[in-house]
Amino acid sequence: MSALTGRYEILLSGSGGQGIILSGIVLAEAGIAEGRKVVQTASYGPESRGGASRSQVILSREEIDYPGVISPNFVFVLTQLAADKYAHTVSPQGFVLADSSWVEAVPQNLPAPIIALRLSEEAASRFGMALFANVIGLGFFIERSGVLRAESVTEALARRVPKHYREANLEAFTFGRELAKQQSGQ
Amino acid sequence: MPEVFVKEFARTQHLPTIWCPGCGLGTSMRILMKALADLEVDRNRLVVVSGIGCSSRMVGYLDCNTVHTTHGRALALATGIKLSRPELTVVAAMGDGDAASIGGNHLIHAARRNVDITTLVLNNSNYGMTSGQTSPMTPHESVTTTAPFGNLEHKFHLCDMVKGAGATYIARASTYHYMLAIRLVKKALKHRGFSFVELLTQCPVYFGRFNRMSNPSDMLRWLRDNAVKYVPGKEKELRDEQYYIGELFRDETKVEYGELLRQLRERVRSWEAKRS
Amino acid sequence: MAQTLLLQGNEACAEGALYAGCRFYGGYPITPSSEIAEYLARKLPLAGGTFVQMEDEIASIASIIGASMAGVKAMTATSGPGFSLMQENLDLAAVTETPVVIVDAMRGGPSTGMPTATGQGDYMQARWGSHSDHPVVVLAPAGAQEMFDLTVKAFNIAEALRLPVVLLPEAVVSHIREAVRIPDPGEMEVIDRYQPDDYEGNGFFRRDERGLAYPPVLGSGFHPHYTGLAHAEDGFPSNDPGVVRKFVEGLNQKVAKNLDLVTDFEEEAVEDAEVILASFGVTGRACQHVARLLRKQGHRVGYFRPRIVWPFPEARVRELAHTADTFVVAELNLGQMRLEVERIACGEARVVGLHKVDGSMLEIHEILVKVNEVLP
Ligand SMILES: Cc1ncc(C[n+]2csc(CCOP(=O)(O)OP(=O)(O)O)c2C)c(N)n1
Ligand code: SF4
Ligand SMILES: [Mg+2]
Numbered sequence: 084m085s086a087l088t089g090r091y092e093i094l095l096s097g098s099g100g101q102g103i104i105l106s107g108i109v110l111a112e113a114g115i116a117e118g119r120k121v122v123q124t125a126s127y128g129p130e131s132r133g134g135a136s137r138s139q140v141i142l143s144r145e146e147i148d149y150p151g152v153i154s155p156n157f158v159f160v161l162t163q164l165a166a167d168k169y170a171h172t173v174s175p176q177g178f179v180l181a182d183s184s185w186v187e188a189v190p191q192n193l194p195a196p197i198i199a200l201r202l203s204e205e206a207a208s209r210f211g212m213a214l215f216a217n218v219i220g221l222g223f224f225i226e227r228s229g230v231l232r233a234e235s236v237t238e239a240l241a242r243r244v245p246k247h248y249r250e251a252n253l254e255a256f257t258f259g260r261e262l263a264k265q266q267s268g269q
Numbered sequence: 270m271p272e273v274f275v276k277e278f279a280r281t282q283h284l285p286t287i288w289c290p291g292c293g294l295g296t297s298m299r300i301l302m303k304a305l306a307d308l309e310v311d312r313n314r315l316v317v318v319s320g321i322g323c324s325s326r327m328v329g330y331l332d333c334n335t336v337h338t339t340h341g342r343a344l345a346l347a348t349g350i351k352l353s354r355p356e357l358t359v360v361a362a363m364g365d366g367d368a369a370s371i372g373g374n375h376l377i378h379a380a381r382r383n384v385d386i387t388t389l390v391l392n393n394s395n396y397g398m399t400s401g402q403t404s405p406m407t408p409h410e411s412v413t414t415t416a417p418f419g420n421l422e423h424k425f426h427l428c429d430m431v432k433g434a435g436a437t438y439i440a441r442a443s444t445y446h447y448m449l450a451i452r453l454v455k456k457a458l459k460h461r462g463f464s465f466v467e468l469l470t471q472c473p474v475y476f477g478r479f480n481r482m483s484n485p486s487d488m489l490r491w492l493r494d495n496a497v498k499y500v501p502g503k504e505k506e507l508r509d510e511q512y513y514i515g516e517l518f519r520d521e522t523k524v525e526y527g528e529l530l531r532q533l534r535e536r537v538r539s540w541e542a543k544r545s
Numbered sequence: 546m547a548q549t550l551l552l553q554g555n556e557a558c559a560e561g562a563l564y565a566g567c568r569f570y571g572g573y574p575i576t577p578s579s580e581i582a583e584y585l586a587r588k589l590p591l592a593g594g595t596f597v598q599m600e601d602e603i604a605s606i607a608s609i610i611g612a613s614m615a616g617v618k619a620m621t622a623t624s625g626p627g628f629s630l631m632q633e634n635l636d637l638a639a640v641t642e643t644p645v646v647i648v649d650a651m652r653g654g655p656s657t658g659m660p661t662a663t664g665q666g667d668y669m670q671a672r673w674g675s676h677s678d679h680p681v682v683v684l685a686p687a688g689a690q691e692m693f694d695l696t697v698k699a700f701n702i703a704e705a706l707r708l709p710v711v712l713l714p715e716a717v718v719s720h721i722r723e724a725v726r727i728p729d730p731g732e733m734e735v736i737d738r739y740q741p742d743d744y745e746g747n748g749f750f751r752r753d754e755r756g757l758a759y760p761p762v763l764g765s766g767f768h769p770h771y772t773g774l775a776h777a778e779d780g781f782p783s784n785d786p787g788v789v790r791k792f793v794e795g796l797n798q799k800v801a802k803n804l805d806l807v808t809d810f811e812e813e814a815v816e817d818a819e820v821i822l823a824s825f826g827v828t829g830r831a832c833q834h835v836a837r838l839l840r841k842q843g844h845r846v847g848y849f850r851p852r853i854v855w856p857f858p859e860a861r862v863r864e865l866a867h868t869a870d871t872f873v874v875a876e877l878n879l880g881q882m883r884l885e886v887e888r889i890a891c892g893e894a895r896v897v898g899l900h901k902v903d904g905s906m907l908e909i910h911e912i913l914v915k916v917n918e919v920l921p
Contacts, residue, residue: 108722112551115724121551122688123722126661149834150688150721150827151906280768283781316763318611321773329770329781334763336614337772338607339637345604349611349619350763352595353569357615357764375607378600530595537590 089144091230092152095217096137096169097161097182102217105243106159107138109221112239113231114142122150135164142230157228159220161203166190170197180223182216198223200262206255215255222259227267233260274306275299280332287326291485293444293470297391298327300447300468301362304454315358318347320372322364322398323472324391341372344379347386355527358458359385365392365406369425373405376427380434383463384526389454390427390465393472401475409509412479424509431465432518437525438464439518441499444471445492446514453516462525469512547732552725554692554718555580555622558648559588560727561696562620565735567646568594569619571608573601573627576660577716578650581622602627606634609645613638614771616738616762618700622648624716625667626657628674635709636675640796641771642750642758644703644738646696648712650719653877653904662904663716665826665877669884671711672855678793680800682807683711683855685825689723694733695852698809701736705806706799707757713854715826715877717906740765751778752795756802800856808861809852814840815865818847820919823862823886824875825854828907832875835912844920857885866893871919875899875907895919 093110095103107123114121119142126137139152156177160166162185170179170190178196181189184203191197200223202216209215218240225236237253244252279302288294305315312333319325321340328335334357338346343361351359361379368376368390379386395413396402402415405425412419428439438460442450450468457464471477471488482488491510499513507513552560559581562570570585572578582598589596595612599605602623609619623631628649638645649671653664671683682702686695696712703710740761744751749769750758760780761767774782775789783789800807811829813836815821822832829850836848849865851858866872872894874883883898890896899915901907 108551111722115549115551121722121724123551124717125720147723148837149831149909150717150723151831151908153909280770312768313766314764316615329772333768335768335770336611336641336763337770337774338610339633339773342603342607342634345599345607346611346614348597348599348604349569349571349608349613350615351611352597352608353612353617353619354615354764374600375604378604382597530590534590534593541591 090147091142092155092174093140093142093157094137094152094155094169094172095139095159096135096165097217098164099136101136101161102214103136103138103161106217106221107140109236109239109243110140110142110231112243113235114140116235116239117231119143120145120147122147124150135162135168137169157224159224161185161216163187178227180220182220184213184216198266209258210251210255215251218252218255219259219262222256223263226260226263274302278302278306278312278332279330283330286330288323289474291471291473292323293393293472293488294323294327294391296444296447297324297468297470298330300444300450300454301327301360301389302331303451304458307451308455308458310358310458314356315360316347316350317360317362318343318350319361320363320367322367322396324362324364324393324397325367327362341367341370342375343367344372344375344386344388348379348382348384351384351386352527352530355385355531360387360389360458362389362391364397365390365394366396366404369405369427376431377434380431380436380463380465382526383435383437383523385461386463387457387460388463388465390467391470392467393470393476395472395476397472397475401472401479411476411510413476414479428465428467428517435463435523436465436518437462437520437523440465440516441467441469441512442514443469443492443496445489446496449514456516460519462520462523547726547729549724549726551722552689553580554686554689554714554721555650556584557689557692557725558622558696558712558714559584560725561693562646562700563588563592564693564727564733565618565697565700566737567618567620567700568592569609569612569617570594570596570621571599571605571612571619572621573599573605573623575624575627577652577719578622578624578648580719581648602630603634606631606638606645606647610634610638610641610643613643613645614641614763616765618644618704620646620648622650624650624652624660628667628670632674635681636677636679637773638709639675639679639681640773642707642760643709644700644707645709646699646703646712647709648714651713651715653716654902659904661716663877663906664902664904665715665828666881666902667713668825668854668876668878668881671713678797680706680708680797681711681855682706682708682800682853683713684809684852685713685854686718686852687827687830687850688718689721689725691852692718693725693727697733697735701734702807704736704738706803707759708799713826715828718827721827738762746779748778749780750776756795756799804856807853807856808858810858810861811850811852813837813848815847815849815869817845818869819845819921820871820873820916821847821849821865821869822873822875822912822916823849823882825851825882828875828877831907831909831912835909835916838913839916846916846920854882857889859889862886862889866890869894870921871895871897873897873899873915873919875912875915877901877907
């Protein structure tokens with residue numbers, strides 16, 4: 084995070100249908116609830132129909148001029164392609180989270196730590212759908228970074244997901260936070 | 270033009286018209302005026318929209334609200350008028366090139382939507398304004414400036430096409446069949462939904478001249494001799510220059526588009542009232 | 546109650562249209578503009594308005610001209626390929642003095658180009674796409690809030706000056722999500738159609754001292770004639786050279802005579818700047834970032850971004866050309882706004898272009914490299 088402006092950059096990348104865009108929107112909404120300036124952008128198109136998709140969020144205490152990500156504080160990669168393309172862009176002050184259910188070759192020698200967890204497999208066995216990997220990651224990220232309050236993210240999440248998946252989403256988010264706590268305990 | 274309705278309906282200060290002597294468009298305009306006058310249509314609430322061409326210049330002479338748009342686009346523009354102000358009577362008058370060629374797609378979709386617009390196609394079998402080129406309504410083997418050896422193509426059966434597209438009133442007549450034409454245009458005006466009248470009209474100066482009918486009366490005879498009265502169930506093979514006259518199709522059951530829109534607004538409003 | 550919502554640029558544009566009183570939308574789907582149509586298809590019926598998906602972009606613009614002539618504020622939205630199809634009727638709106646708003650959400654590249662990528666290649670087309678001399682005003686929003694604000698402004702300008710107004714966001718601006726404050730009704734000015742009670746001698750297209758004509762709405766008791774042919778003050782066609790000259794000149798002077806209404810730009814630290822980064826749309830925000838960065842490092846760099854890009858803020862740029870040494874014009878095309886800056890700077894200041902046409906936004910380091918090259 085830039086000390087001057089409090090600019091905090093998040094880059095989420097996976098393949099279409101992994102819920103990357105939704106996660107970005109949830110983070111942006113939570114940011115607004117906490118009085119931050121926010122920008123959310125995404126790569127669209129054929130890419131969002133199965134290829135590499137990307138969602139970026141910027142949180143800031145000041146007005147955001149450039150809406151692009153310059154050097155992300157947090158990078159979340161859900162596919163090998165995403166890992167190869169974006170993991171190394173992480174800022175030295177940040178960290179990378181990789182879903183090693185898909186990212187088999189975890190990138191090494193990055194400017195910041197990388198944490199690899201088998202999120203999709205965990206999601207499938209605990210919540211019945213690999214899709215929840217993304218929300219587990221969100222929980223992990225919020226707990227570890229502390230950049231937004233867990234309550235604001237939970238509220239935004241509850242608002243944005245379909246009613247019949249709300250419970251499962253909230254549980255997945257909590258599970259992600261637990262994972263982060265365990266990690267830091269180690 | 271002696272009739273009272275002409276004086277009432279014409280912007281007399283803009284007469285005489287630009288049309289050539291013997292042109293059928295004067296008669297065509299009188300057919301429309303007479304139908305509007307008979308039905309006592311309120312001219313303050315009447316909008317006549319046209320495209321570009323000799324036919325489309327008609328709107329300049331009609332004393333009501335008139336819009337002379339771009340070539341082929343009359344119906345698309347009329348759709349915007351009618352849907353935003355359903356209380357207005359909207360008529361679209363255009364040439365055969367306007368309706369069947371450059372504006373063909375708009376004709377298809379205006380008919381399909383069944384918007385309450387009365388469409389009058391003034392079919393003079395060629396592009397009059399640009400000096401007699403081939404139109405999609407030019408009969409096979411007829412001569413035009415762009416078909417000097419005779420037209421290789423066949424003419425467009427526009428009435429059949431708009432029926433397939435979803436129009437709910439379809440009729441055809443010619444300037445020779447003056448009284449019939451007035452009756453049909455009146456029915457079309459009264460019909461709620463997309464109504465379509467093809468009116469064959471003479472262009473003696475170009476189409477007539479190139480096809481050995483430079484005398485307007487030759488052309489009227491041509492219009493008379495090629496007309497075949499339409500009797501449902503007794504359709505037969507027609508030569509390319511022949512055409513059916515009369516009411517060809519009517520469907521009173523299909524709900525008009527503006528009415529569907531009105532119902533939609535009401536439905537959404539009552540949902541919203543229940544929600545809050 | 547005013548509310549602040551996380552809205553996509555296209556959604557903010559649709560909200561702005563509703564706020565401005567738009568009650569008719571006719572359009573044809575195309576990326577990256579489609580969310581405007583989708584949003585209004587949901588919202589317009591409740592507002593008592595009309596949404597209609599037309600058969601193509603030619604029909605779309607024709608339908609909104611019709612709705613507007615009938616007195617209902619109307620708009621359409623498209624992207625480059627559709628905007629090209631709209632050109633013929635865009636100047637029908639101009640010569641019939643019919644207010645309409647057209648959104649051209651710019652994709653990358655010519656022809657079908659890169660539908661989901663961003664670009665700024667329609668800058669010149671927005672001004673000169675239709676044949677011959679005609680007035681048009683073009684606004685370029687840089688984010689979601691401006692998508693709202695400038696849409697309201699677009700309708701206001703269209704109604705005040707009676708002409709087509711184009712809103713020209715880049716794809717990134719169409720799809721960006723930011724907090725958007727939607728003001729209370731009455732908080733922002735909304736200009737509605739003015740119509741005199743009487744037209745002396747049927748002078749439906751006669752101009753007042755501000756150069757403006759106020760032709761009547763269809764079905765309002767008058768019998769106006771609207772035509773795309775050159776016409777006299779009564780609206781009827783004429784080939785008289787005097788009448789025609791007055792018609793063309795009058796039409797085109799409308800904008801010049803009302804520059805106060807159509808001048809809108811943002812600038813920072815330009816007073817003592819040696820180098821001014823000039824750009825429009827969200828590309829401008831990247832320039833702003835760089836200008837601030839370099840200021841902090843002690844360089845005399847300023848930033849200039851027109852929100853209304855046509856008419857180009859000529860007077861201000863001429864002033865800046867006197868004080869600055871260099872303009873760096875950054876844009877996602879091969880130098881369209883640069884031509885305008887060059888014309889105005891006219892040797893008073895050096896003009897350098899920074900152009901990118903690969904479908905992505907300009908990045909901070911790319912701008913930094915360019916500015917470092919020209920810094921004294
Ligand atoms: C876009 C465009 N293309 C071509 C023209 C030239 N043009 C003017 S009228 C016309 C044909 C008119 O034929 P039709 O619609 O049959 O009307 P008519 O003159 O025969 O009544 C053409 C091609 C034009 N005005 N606009
Ligand atoms: S060219 Fe033909 S259609 Fe046109 S005015 Fe003359 S006769 Fe009539
Ligand atoms: Mg014709």
